[in-house]
Amino acid sequence: MNPVTAGGPEPGTAGLRILVADDQDLFRAAFGTILGAQPDMTVVGEAADGAAAVRAADELRPDVVVMDVRMPVLNGIEATRRICEALPVKVLVLTMFDLDEYVYDALRAGAGGFLLKDIRRDELAHAVRVVASGEALLAPAVTRRLVEDLVRRPGHGVVPRLAARLAGLTEREREILRRLARGLSNAELAAELVVSEHTVKTHVSHVLGKLGLRDRVQAVVFAYESGLVVPGGPRE
Known part of the structure; x- marks a missing residue:
């Protein structure tokens, strides 16, 4: 399977343009379906690894990238850093959290927020809109735990x-x-x-x-x- 899949309307179409980056087909399909069903959103592409996400962001210029953390070739943190340094694109990180102890680094890399993958579909759509508007979105249930976990580590x-x-x-x-x-x-x-x-x-x-x-x-x-x-x- 090609790691990058483009779709949706041509650039310039009204509404939010979304790129979904996740190495798991099931998550990509689910998130794409949920967001694509929103009247103000269009999923313009998908990426199955971090390097493909960086390329797709550069080619498709989405408004928001919905980014997984653990992906092959290039992880979501480094992909986020490269995208945010080079493009006026917002990134919303989705994580399993219990497995991804380094999500905090994605926030430092420029992500506009993060959520857990078990969120409701309406929460996902709302999160994309918030991040697209330039606001930061933090999941209160995990914010404190994430940051405290980081600052307790040696060297921090x-x-x-x-x-x-x-x-x-x-x-x-x-x-x-x-x-x-x-x-x-x-x-x-x-x-x-x-x-x-x-x-x-x-x-x-x-x-x-x-x-x-x-x-x-x-x-x-x-x-x-x-x-x-x-x-x-x-x-x-």
Whole structure:
């Protein structure tokens, strides 16, 4: 089987253009069917390994790549890094998590978010739309566990130069960052802090701007590496 399969409308067609990258035929078919059935999405191609995903992204220029982590030839993390460095393409990582202990690295590589493969079909479609819009999507159920697993490993600790950058944040902005590290959405943040979603969006924007971060994914990484959030520490 050819690892790259192109399909769908020609470039320029309205709606989100999706590339599905997974080495398992069943997952590729399932995700392709779910997303292709959405009125605002078209699956323009498939890839069965990471190298094929990079080539397909360059050739097809999708809006979003739905990326598996463990694939032959080139893994999803390196494929994500190459795509995000070269193209204005968003990447949504899907993982089994219990098997993929290094998914965190995919976030550092530029992925806009990640979800578990056992998600509901409506959650997958929603996730693609969120990532395509430029927002980062973190699965709250696994965000804390993923990052804490990483920072507990030898060689990963507080980075002094990052900790120093926290001085530029107000106390409220630090509160926002702590909660971002838990993977909370704007609505959840607003509910916890008893403020409007508009106010939350303003705070989040200020946090990202002051710290020079691209999105919420980078904010989670920063919160742990700067020492603002401590693995196993109390929830705010």
